[in-house]
Amino acid sequence: MQTKDLYFDEPSFKPRQRKVRITSILAMITVAFITVLLTVGLGAKLVRTRSESEGFSGLSARSVEPTEDRNNSIWRPGARATWQIVLRHPLELSPNAPAIEPDVDVFDIDLFDNPPSTITALHKLDKKVVCYFSAGSYEPYRSDSFQFLESNLGEPLDGWPDEKWLDLNSPNVRRIMANRIALARKKGCDAIDPDNIDGYNNDNGLDLEAHDSIKFIRFLSQQAQANGLSIGLKNAAEIVSDIESDVHFSVVEECTEYEECGNFAPFINANKPVFQIEYPSKTNFGNVSPNKISRICSNKDDAAGSDGFSIILKDESLDGWAQYCNGEAVRTAILRK
Incomplete structure (x- = not known):
């Protein structure tokens, strides 16, 4: 199974050049950190999905071979x-x-x-x-x-x-x-x-x-x-x-x-x-x-x-x-x- 590469568009707005409160900065850092985690996790999931798909494809191609080793x-x-x-x-x-x-x-x-x-x-x-x-x-x-x-x-x-x-x-x-x-x-x-x-x-x-x-x-x-x-x-x-x-x-x-x-x-x-x-x-x-x-x-x-x-x-x-x-x-x- 083919999967598309994941990418994220650059933001369409520029950050405002003004002083912000510490809490706002912390909030932004937290959101960014969560976004990175989600991105990595999703990417890993897609990679696993592709590998598993290839694995099943391989098993199908070898279906004439015995499946149990005694x-x-x-x-x-x-x-x-x-x-x-x-x-x-x-x-x-x-x-x-x-x-x-x-x-x-x-x-x-x-x-x-x-x-x-x-x-x-x-x-x-x-x-x-x-x-x-x-x-x-x-x-x-x-x-x-x-x-x-x-x-x-x-x-x-x-x-x-x-x-x-x-x-x-x-x-x-x-x-x-x-x-x-x-x-x-x-x-x-x-x-x-x-x-x-x-x-x-x-x-x-x-x-x-x-x-x-x-x-x-x-x-x-x-x-x-x-x-x-x-x-x-x-x-x-x-x-x-x-x-x-x-x-x-x-x-x-x-x-x-x-x-x-x-x-x-x-x-x-x-x-x-x-x-x-x-x-x-x-x-x-x-x-x-x-x-x-x-x-x-x-x-x-x-x-x-x-x-x-x-x-x-x-x-x-x-x-x-x-x-x-x-x-x-x-x-x-x-x-x-």
């Missing part, structure tokens, strides 16, 4: 936290379940497939909940998939023909992801696990490069923390040094298989967990050979640099089965779709 309540997991991950299947967990298998610190579960009651039940069992969703790919079966525009979509993901890479710089894509993060908060999640943010490593059809992922993850981190959620980096070994300080943990698939575990060691050095998944071939419940477990969990050769990682062996279906470096095999109860 950083003080954000969960910050420590290195070596134990975990289980179950995707594509909702957990089978009653509201008053006395326990859940396995007895680990963290459960990474699908944001869309699990109701708030499951997350509440996990909290009652003193578990932290990481909610998974794909932030960098279009999945046609998600409830909000109709909101994506054709221009947001790139090439199909290798091995997942129904999924397509997303334009990470699109305002529409970012709006949808901000809404997913808000949903995670509403359901009671402690953190988010946004997948497929490494389109730069693939034939994405959108000319995505590493710097696009860095900017996108920082956007997701801002949104997550404004909603009181921590956030993990999924894979993307090439940008760990750029993004480690913006996230709270790492979720990495097959770093032993691809001999890149050492790239994620900065998380451990910062006392942040690296949740590592390996997919031993032809895995079924409890049949991973001791030799294969030893190779994955050895912190040498292919697994060099994985000291302190939270390692889990999974079937590629990411159902309730899991096995750990101590050989323990578990099965979390799930609901079949």
Whole structure:
């Protein structure tokens, strides 16, 4: 809002050149003093009005940003936290379940497939909940998939023909992801696990490069923390040094298989967990050979640099089965779709 400058006309009369009484002089001084005070006060009020107006204008321009910061309540997991991950299947967990298998610190579960009651039940069992969703790919079966525009979509993901890479710089894509993060908060999640943010490593059809992922993850981190959620980096070994300080943990698939575990060691050095998944071939419940477990969990050769990682062996279906470096095999109860 614009305001006009205040000014006062010079008086249209000249003071009379005559002797006046002391009381008249005092009266004139008093009136002048009051006038100055009123002028300064009015000017200050107008300045404040303009500043407040500009402030509201600024807020309006930033209306897409979160308006509440819950950083003080954000969960910050420590290195070596134990975990289980179950995707594509909702957990089978009653509201008053006395326990859940396995007895680990963290459960990474699908944001869309699990109701708030499951997350509440996990909290009652003193578990932290990481909610998974794909932030960098279009999945046609998600409830909000109709909101994506054709221009947001790139090439199909290798091995997942129904999924397509997303334009990470699109305002529409970012709006949808901000809404997913808000949903995670509403359901009671402690953190988010946004997948497929490494389109730069693939034939994405959108000319995505590493710097696009860095900017996108920082956007997701801002949104997550404004909603009181921590956030993990999924894979993307090439940008760990750029993004480690913006996230709270790492979720990495097959770093032993691809001999890149050492790239994620900065998380451990910062006392942040690296949740590592390996997919031993032809895995079924409890049949991973001791030799294969030893190779994955050895912190040498292919697994060099994985000291302190939270390692889990999974079937590629990411159902309730899991096995750990101590050989323990578990099965979390799930609901079949």
